[in-house]
């Protein structure tokens with residue numbers, strides 16, 4: 001809410017003014033900023049609202065319901081005092097007062113972290129039906145000024161209960177206010193009813209919208225790349241396969257395969273049927289008129305018998321090869337030609353290759369969709385299904401995409417500070433006190449830049465000075481671990497860093513080879529608290545170099561023909577990157593575990609919800 005942001009800013013500026021080391025001009029500038037924000041705050045607070053102006057446009061036919069966010073925004077509802085409004089939501093807490101004459105409910109509808117206090121008289125609704133956490137209510141009533149001692153400025157005095165969805169209190173798993181995040185992951189269908197998960201969802205929503213805004217305002221086309229694909233972009237083989245052969249295999253697998261004797265007996269039957277046909281044919285040419293007439297009648301059924309016998313042999317032979325119920329090729333591999341797509345396919349690990357196709361015709365494009373990795377990884381930084389944003393830009397080199405990555409991430413931070421401050425405040429109080437400062441710091445200053453070779457020097461020096469990493473063997477060519485990446489961004493630069501020009505041996509086939517013969521034009525953005533947030537590169541645009549790189553890595557150039565074709569038909573310098581959306585959310589919310597920032601997390605052994 002804009003007013004919350006303004007109030008927060010005023011407070012921050014007030015704190016800053018107490019800093020004795022401020023110069024006269026800094027002090028003046030801060031005072032001016034503060035009075036401008038103060039004025040803005042006053043305006044927001046006095047903006048006049050009406051029940052009609054705040055009613056949700058798509059909740060009018062049933063109830064004329066308003067979102068609690070719109071009731072409370074700016075002035076905490078003061079300008080609506082005396083008006084009749086309708087709100088709907090779920091009870092956070094309920095209590096009775098005056099021996100059950102009143103029920104006080106805190107209701108929340110997910111539109112903002114704040115709940116609305118609602119007062120229901122016993123003659124309007126039985127307290128026992130509504131006071132449990134988790135009950136759903138839609139209520140109509142007059143918004144009144146709250147008593148002076150209460151923490152909120154307004155409360156709703158209910159005149160009509162429009163809906164009650166009761167909640168079985170004893171069985172409701174999230175009735176308690178403080179539950180562990182691990183426990184909530186098990187109650188996946190109810191966890192968004194908690195303040196934490198709802199706040200994270202609002203931040204996620206804000207970042208998703210900010211992503212589209214940033215790229216749309218920068219002239220990018222949003223491209224939908226496929227989820228089902230035959231190519232492995234990262235060449236790492238950590239893919240989920242897609243097939244329809246398994247259900248049929250299960251059926252086929254139930255029958256024992258035909259024995260050699262059985263196949264031999266079928267073959268004998270086929271050969272007998274063959275001889276019979278030959279005899280009939282002979283009789284039709286050489287026999288008496290009577291024989292010829294009979295042969296004419298016998299030929300058709302004999303031919304049918306032969307065809308059926310041959311088919312039985314073929315089927316039995318195929319079934320004998322059908323190990324585990326799966327059809328096999330002559331060399332014993334699985335025969336995918338009978339599968340749905342006629343070839344092995346998997347769920348995408350990255351939309352990059354297809355994004356390149358579009359960039360090489362439309363110049364600036366981006367994808368934003370789910371990607372999948374079948375890594376058996378149980379860390380707090382990995383998911384089997386995660387969302388990725390992948391811009392791809394023609395006529396752009398490595399340094400252009402580094403700048404794009406920096407601008408995009410900073411833009412997201414600005415948006416989240418402007419639009420989700422209440423959520424950030426809530427989360428930072430509960431989980432990570434320094435989070436808002438880190439987001440602000442990212443929004444307000446340029447990223448660092450450092451080559452991989454420089455990064456290795458920094459790490460070596462750290463070890464020489466006594467710093468202990470879990471992996472203390474620092475040498476050029478290593479794949480830096482998260483502890484090393486975090487050291488560089490958190491301890492050395494104290495801000496996000498674009499690290500670039502990594503060794504060729506640890507990077508993917510599509511990255512452009514540098515002149516030194518050892519490195520490729522790749523970059524990672526390393527961020528405090530998170531480690532690697534972005535990976536990207538300038539793409540290899542030279543046909544021969546790309547094909548020989550594929551061969552070097554034992555990747556079949558035939559499989560990547562369409563990709564290498566782009567280099568044959570009007571090639572150009574182009575670059576792009578991929579940002580793991582959930583890692584951006586981790587950074588902005590200060591949450592520790594990636595499983596808590598996606599609505600329905602998938603990890604090995606878990607696909608709840």
Ligand SMILES: NC(=O)C[C@H](N)C(=O)O
Nearest residue numbers: 350352390535536577578
């Ligand atoms: N689009 C990109 O550059 C991201 C890269 N394909 C990755 O998955 O890391």
